[in-house]
Amino acid sequence: ITRIDINTAQFSSRCMAGEVAGIYMSEDNLYTFNTSYWDFSDSASELLHWTSGNTHLHKFDLATFNYHGSALIEGQLASSNPRLRLGELNDGSIALVTSKRSSEDNWRLTDHQLTVLKNQDGQLKEIASLPNEDQPAAIGKVNEQVYSVRFMQDRAYIVTFEQVDPLYVIDLSNPSQPSIAGELEIPGYSDYLHPIGKDLLLGIGKDAKVGDSGTSWYQGVKVSLFDVSDIQQPAELCNIVFGKRGSSTALEYDLHSFSGIQQDGQYRFAFPISLNEGPAQGDAWRDAESQFYQWSQSGLYLFEIKDKQLTQAGAMITERNEGNQNWESWGQR
Numbered sequence: 001i002t003r004i005d006i007n008t009a010q011f012s013s014r015c016m017a018g019e020v021a022g023i024y025m026s027e028d029n030l031y032t033f034n035t036s037y038w039d040f041s042d043s044a045s046e047l048l049h050w051t052s053g054n055t056h057l058h059k060f061d062l063a064t065f066n067y068h069g070s071a072l073i074e075g076q077l078a079s080s081n082p083r084l085r086l087g088e089l090n091d092g093s094i095a096l097v098t099s100k101r102s103s104e105d106n107w108r109l110t111d112h113q114l115t116v117l118k119n120q121d122g123q124l125k126e127i128a129s130l131p132n133e134d135q136p137a138a139i140g141k142v143n144e145q146v147y148s149v150r151f152m153q154d155r156a157y158i159v160t161f162e163q164v165d166p167l168y169v170i171d172l173s174n175p176s177q178p179s180i181a182g183e184l185e186i187p188g189y190s191d192y193l194h195p196i197g198k199d200l201l202l203g204i205g206k207d208a209k210v211g212d213s214g215t216s217w218y219q220g221v222k223v224s225l226f227d228v229s230d231i232q233q234p235a236e237l238c239n240i241v242f243g244k245r246g247s248s249t250a251l252e253y254d255l256h257s258f259s260g261i262q263q264d265g266q267y268r269f270a271f272p273i274s275l276n277e278g279p280a281q282g283d284a285w286r287d288a289e290s291q292f293y294q295w296s297q298s299g300l301y302l303f304e305i306k307d308k309q310l311t312q313a314g315a316m317i318t319e320r321n322e323g324n325q326n327w328e329s330w331g332q333r
C-alpha cells in the first residue's frame with residue numbers, strides 16, 4: 001500500500017502478506033479485505049466455514065500510516081458492491097455484514113451476521129455480533145440472500161430477498177449491543193441504498209411479482225424512497241418502476257454509476273438505466289411473470305426529491321433500438 005503526497009511527490013509504503021480484493025476507507029482509516037476459502041483455524045472444531053469463505057480484514061491508520069491489526073471473520077462480503085458491507089462507527093469501531101452457507105446442502109449464502117470489531121491491545125477484536133443470545137432474531141428470513149447494505153449515522157440498512165424485500169434497520173448507537181430496530185416488507189429488492197440526510201433513504205433495485213407457482217420473479221428497475229426518521233417504523237413514501245423484466249442498471253454492480261447533489265432545497269440524483277419494454281423475448285418459463293422482454297433504450301435518468309416526494313425529472317437517452325438489434329451496444333457505455 002503506497003501513500004503519496006500530491007504536493008511534494010514524497011511517498012511511503014506498507015506491505016502485508018495476502019491478497020486484497022477491495023478497500024474501505026473512512027476519514028481516519030484504510031481497511032483492506034479479501035475472501036479466502038482456506039481454513040486457517042487452529043483446529044477442526046473451529047466455526048470458520050471454509051466452504052462459505054472467510055473474510056480477512058486489515059486496518060491501517062491514515063495519519064501515521066501504521067498497521068492497526070487484522071481479523072478473520074466467518075462468511076464473506078457477498079454482494080456486487082462488497083465495500084458497502086463495511087462501515088466505521090462514531091466510536092472508531094468497524095462493523096461489517098458477512099454471509100455464509102446455512103448448510104452443506106444449500107449452495108446459497110443465506111446465513112447472515114453483523115460483526116463489530118474494535119482495536120484492543122494492538123489487535124482488531126470482536127466486541128459484538130448479531131444475531132446473539134439476547135438478540136436471536138435472524139437477519140433475513142429462511143433462504144433469503146442479502147442484496148444490499150449501507151452504514152450511516154450509527155445505523156445499518158440491510159435488504160434481503162427471496163420473495164419479498166425486507167428492509168432491516170440496525171441500531172448501532174451502542175456498538176457493543178447492536179439490535180434490529182425496525183423492519184419493512186415490500187415487493188422487490190434494492191441492490192443499492194443511499195441515505196439522504198438523516199430521515200430519508202433511497203433504494204434502487206428491481207420490482208418483483210409472485211407467479212402462480214409461488215416463485216417470485218424480478219421485473220423492471222425500481223426506485224423507492226423510504227422515510228427512516230422513526231428507526232422502529234421505516235416506511236416507503238413512494239416508488240417508480242421502469243421497464244419490464246430484463247431492464248437493468250449499472251448500480252447493481254458499480255456504485256460509481258450514481259451521482260447526487262443537494263441544491264436549492266432539493267436533492268437531485270442520476271444513474272443509468274437500460275430499459276427493456278419491447279416485444280416478448282422467447283417463451284415464459286413456468287409463470288407469465290418470468291417473461292423477458294426486448295431491450296428498448298438506454299440512457300442517464302434524472303430524479304428529484306423535494307418535500308419527501310420523488311419525481312423523475314427527465315432522461316438523456318444515449319441509444320435506442322431502431323428495430324434491428326435486440327440489445328444495447330457495449331460501445332455506448
